[in-house]
Amino acid sequence: xxxxxxxxxxxxxxxxxxxxxxxxxxxxxxxxxxxxxxxxxxxxxxxxxxxxxxxxxxxxxxxxxxxxxxxx
Amino acid sequence: xxxxxxxxxxxxxxxxxxxxxxxxxxxxxxxxxxxxxxxxxxxxxxxxxxxxxxxxxxxxxxxxxxxxxxxx
Numbered sequence: 001x002x003x004x005x006x007x008x009x010x011x012x013x014x015x016x017x018x019x020x021x022x023x024x025x026x027x028x029x030x031x032x033x034x035x036x037x038x039x040x041x042x043x044x045x046x047x048x049x050x051x052x053x054x055x056x057x058x059x060x061x062x063x064x065x066x067x068x069x070x071x072x
Numbered sequence: 073x074x075x076x077x078x079x080x081x082x083x084x085x086x087x088x089x090x091x092x093x094x095x096x097x098x099x100x101x102x103x104x105x106x107x108x109x110x111x112x113x114x115x116x117x118x119x120x121x122x123x124x125x126x127x128x129x130x131x132x133x134x135x136x137x138x139x140x141x142x143x144x
Contacts, residue, residue, distance in 0.1 A: 012111065015087030039084065040112075 001031070004047045006058065010068040012039050019065040020045070027057055042071070073103070076119045078130065082140040084111050091137040092117070099125060099133055114143070 011017055017035045024033045029050035036044045047053065055072050062070045083089055089107045096105045101122035108116045119125065127144050134142045 012084035013088060015091065016085055019087065 002049050002052045004049065004053055004058070006045055007042045007071040008035070008045050008062055008068050009042050009071070010066075011035075011037055011043050013037075016066065016068070017043075020062055020068060023061040023065040024058070027053060027061055029053070074121050074124045076121065076125050076130070078117055079114045079143040080107070080117050080134055080140050081114050081143070082138075083107075083109055083115050085109075088138065088140070089115075092134055092140060095133040095137040096130070099129055101125070 008020060011020060014037070017037050021033045021035055024030060024045070024047060027049070030047055030053070031050065032048040034046045036046075038044075047058075058072070059070045062068050080092060083092060086109070089109050093105045093107055096102060096117070096119060099121070102119055102125070103122065104120040106118040110116075119130075130144065131142045134140050
């Protein structure tokens, strides 16, 4: 198992958390996604996956969820 | 046709607008719902309906959408 942590900014509420979380869970090998929401600030995202995740895949998944910014 | 305007606070993003709007559109006789989002502030809601709407129905619909506050 691999644990990946990064920051997403631009989320303001639980709906945003759900949107981002849903997209990340669709990535291949992802077992768990945890997001600590800081509304309007930098929220911590922790992903547990079966294998290391491609940074480009993470960025693309978050972009799919909406207008959020990823800092790896 | 009746036009009703009121204020909803607690919405922070487009997801919140969609949640509130979807619930209000389900009310009997509602033809159109327009929300001017002020993220984290007082957002104006304008509803066009075939007949006057019950204040209690509006409040219940917004409560159904989430943790928002209605000021009629």
